[in-house]
Amino acid sequence: MSHHMIELKNVSFKYPQGNEVIKDISFRITHGESVGLIGANGAGKSTLLMLLSGLLIPTNGDIIIGETKLTKKTLKYIRQRIGYCFQNPDDQLFMNTVYDDVAFGPRNYGIDEIEIEKRVDKALERVGALHLKNKFSYKLSGGEKRMVSIATVLSMEPDILLMDEPSSFLDPGARRRLINILNSFEHTKIIATHDLDLVLETCKRTILLKNGKIVFDGNTKDILTDKKLLEECGLELPFCLQTIDKPSLMFSLCKSPVNGFQKGISHKL
């Protein structure tokens, strides 16, 4: 089970002609943890996710996934362990049918088609999209595309999920389903987003980035109620905490994230 773990040791990254976008970051995420990654545009969220998936190679420092250090040699193995969901599901659904898209990953690893079909069914069922199996992917709604794009990485049976803005392109209903599904996953998760309410409901731990550095790493509850720090980093309080005077008091209402949050919403309305 140790391969569900992520560890960064003094990781820095710099684009060839650019300045440093990730500056000396270290953290450790253990098995089954769900971590929110927040920060203003350009804070380095996406770059960090790309580093974790090996799309970019750090200029300094080490990334360890499970017990394996991420290098060019271990890339293939590590990518099997990691599922990366892109911000725009259309970037991930490049085949014509849902089935072919979900099967694309396993097929590249030479798995036979009977096993692939089982995996596709399982992955689609997991996100409640089994009925879409034979649909053309362009015919899906925004919410359906999101679920299918998650299924395309689930079919690889990863241990770790990296999500870039999973709630973009979603209507409130679809967003709610997404939250429920995310909470049902036992995977280690890192969710990079501007949707702080989503973080509130799906992540116990949050990492706040500013200009490529970690400003805060700890309890979601502590950071998302810290109005001053959030505003310094170009963010603001989650919507459900904005309408009342004492956010910390409100937060106690949403202790059990999923149910409590809905109360928060109804209160607001």
Added chain:
Amino acid sequence: MHMSDALISPLVGGSMIILTSAATNYSINKIKYEYDDKKIPLMGVMGAFVFAAQMINFTIPGTGSSGHLGGGLLLSIFLGPYAGFITMATILLIQALLFADGGLLAYGCNVLNLGFYSAFIAYPFIYKKIISKGYSKKNIFTASILSAIVSLQLGAFSVVLQTVLSGKTELPFTTFLLLMQPIHLAIGIVEGIITAFVVSYVYKVQPEILEDKEKEHNEKLNYKKILVSFILITALTGGILSWYASSYPDGLEWSILKTTGSEELEAKGAFHQYFGKLQEKVSIMPDYNFKNAKENSDGKIGTSTSGILGSSATLGVILLIGYAIKRFKKTNNV
């Protein structure tokens, strides 16, 4: 201008498909072994980009007319000739399937006319030569417009050649040529201008896209090899064509005779020719042949009405069959 199935003979269509598949295969191997696989999704989306871009009509100020992008040249500029050619080939196949723009048998003709010349003639020998003097607005425009004109002129010439070689019409070579080339001059200029606008926009905003391409293609291309194999294949096709012409005088040669204005056929009259042919073909029914020959002498009206009658009867039966199937399906709920 897409070549369509109705204008070509199987021989011309088939040899063009063989010729262009050879070029496609060669290009695929080039990409496989010489480039990284990053190109694959780029080709896919660029194909879709050109496909969509082709559908925008730009009005040409002061003329009241409009034109659109063809894209062959643009693809070579951004993807290099090999990937550009393959991408154009996939666009043409999708067009043939979805819109029946150019037919399936004419597919090879279209790949040659609209894809090959821009990628392997105009791009390396004109565009690159001019651009190698440096990117400037003037160079981009001269290079794009000249290359587009040349590839469209070659394409138009091919359309004429393919049509005449197929011999499905009686259009004389020169008349058709004189009609096609000037039209395609105008189309070529518009194509060149649109291409130049897009290239200079990209150069202004993200020059590295074009500069990277330059480096990438410089040493990796072997145009001589391509040109030599193209000439070889053309010669081979020509050989097959002339062999065919000599062994089936009434196929190809007939059409060539016709287009060069052979007296013999004029004298004989196309009308007689028609019946001569028909009689040969219905010789399974000698009875009828006899009857037909008699009718023939009655003149035009009699025979053409009888042709119409038989045709309508046949069509009627076909439609009845279709109707019966529909009815049967409805009543049996299949």
Added chain:
Amino acid sequence: MSKLNYSLRQIRFLDECSEGKSLIHRINPIVKILVTLIYIICVVSLEGYEVNRLIPFFLYPVIIISLSDIPIAPLLKRTVISLPFILGIGFLNLLIERNLHGLLIFLSLLIKSILTVLSSLLLIATTGMDNIAKGLLALKVPKIFVLQLMMTYKYILIFTEELITSVNAYELRSSEGGISLKFAGNILGRFFLRVYDRAKNIYNSMILRGFNGEFNIGKKISFANKDIIFLILWIIYFVLIMFFDVVKFFELILGVVT
């Protein structure tokens, strides 16, 4: 603009058609590709004046349409749209050859166009791009080419929609109708850059799922008896009407009756 919208509708229409479950839909795509090609070859191998011989070829589209329940009107509309070029050539030919022969050529070009266009449209409408791609793979078309075909097809819809938005935004701000050539760079150039960035993301999402330049398609297409029968019956019919003049035969019958 209207062309963009039209194309979207056409692609969606054909996709919807291909989701049908009729007998024709269930025929092996390789067989359908082959039958269509043989059909087109037979049709175009007839000479310009052999109008009568073309008529029996109508049986193929009629049977496919009636067996597959493909709506006929959009097919015919597309067929008509594809005609002007060929009619132009036919008319030009008629100008040069003002006699019955010219007229016959005109007619045969027209009929050949209708037949070839209909048969290609029916192929995609009853098979779908996806299955055609699988068929092409089975026919040994290179994998990279087929992957290109599928990706291009997939993104055509997305890009066409995006382009419609751009063009709308332009037209809302412009006084005259249409888009001036001057703005080609702005509209298409910007669009190109978006597409270029897009390709990077797609590539990333492909390699993260183990893509290594090879393209693997799943299930093999299986042949059933009905596929073989379909193929053989049509070949027999095409050969028959190539060598036997059905129209004359009907005339003969009509002649006997009257």
